[in-house]
Amino acid sequence: GAGVSQTPSNKVTEKGKYVELRCDPISGHTALYWYRQSLGQGPEFLIYFQGTGAADDSGLPNDRFFAVRPEGSVSTLKIQRTERGDSAMYLCASSLASGSTDTQYFGPGTRLTVL
Amino acid sequence: AQSVTQLGSHVSVSEGALVLLRCNYSSSVPPYLFWYVQYPNQGLQLLLKYTSAATLVKGINGFEAEFKKSETSFHLTKPSAHMSDAAEYFCAVSLSNTGNQFYFGTGTSLTVIP
Numbered sequence: 001g002a003g004v005s006q007t008p009s010n011k012v013t014e015k016g017k018y019v020e021l022r023c024d025p026i027s028g029h030t031a032l033y034w035y036r037q038s039l040g041q042g043p044e045f046l047i048y049f050q051g052t053g054a055a056d057d058s059g060l061p062n063d064r065f066f067a068v069r070p071e072g073s074v075s076t077l078k079i080q081r082t083e084r085g086d087s088a089m090y091l092c093a094s095s096l097a098s099g100s101t102d103t104q105y106f107g108p109g110t111r112l113t114v115l
Numbered sequence: 116a117q118s119v120t121q122l123g124s125h126v127s128v129s130e131g132a133l134v135l136l137r138c139n140y141s142s143s144v145p146p147y148l149f150w151y152v153q154y155p156n157q158g159l160q161l162l163l164k165y166t167s168a169a170t171l172v173k174g175i176n177g178f179e180a181e182f183k184k185s186e187t188s189f190h191l192t193k194p195s196a197h198m199s200d201a202a203e204y205f206c207a208v209s210l211s212n213t214g215n216q217f218y219f220g221t222g223t224s225l226t227v228i229p
Contacts, residue, residue, distance in 0.1 A: 042205050042219030056215055100147050100209045101166040104217060106158040
């Protein structure tokens with residue numbers, strides 16, 4: 001079956017611009033996660049959705065970052081007034097449920113470059 | 116605080132040799148542990164996970180890992196390396212009292228020498 005998909009695969013933008021990154025989870029998965037991976041680092045948690053609501057957004061670095069999942073499926077990560085430090089790989093994952101033991105299935109990521 | 120430490124950011128082994136990738140965790144509550152592999156330009160793929168059942172966990176592609184509470188470790192092993200095993204490997208911990216986010220190590224890049 002289809003896995004987690006993310007679009008675009010690459011995004012280059014200029015400092016100060018607004019960007020949207022899209023994640024399409026595995027069908028039927030209720031939990032959706034966003035992570036950010038900087039070069040040479042492991043993924044770092046940003047936000048987690050259970051259904052339509054953000055159950056935990058403690059990883060969002062500041063109020064320039066926002067994410068939505070209006071219908072409980074596709075999610076969009078939105079970054080306002082981008083900064084060069086926002087450049088990273090943004091990963092999305094989904095899981096069937098939201099328990100500690102539930103496997104998270106990752107998409108290929110969106111590489112964001114802020115010039 | 117909880118964290119994951121992967122000793123050795125780069126590991127090189129000869130084809131056919133034992134693969135050992137180290138992972139230690141720090142947690143005040145029972146952890147659940149995962150190993151993921153990341154091939155170039157691909158997403159993270161689950162290799163195996165420990166969820167408090169058997170301490171020796173077998174995964175895909177011949178990999179296995181053993182949970183050792185006394186050593187707070189979850190090292191990944193494979194008896195005989197293949198060229199196709201060259202990739203980035205990440206250890207991650209999920210905590211029983213948070214339930215959601217994974218905490219990842221910084222990764223180990225495995226090179227297999229023919």
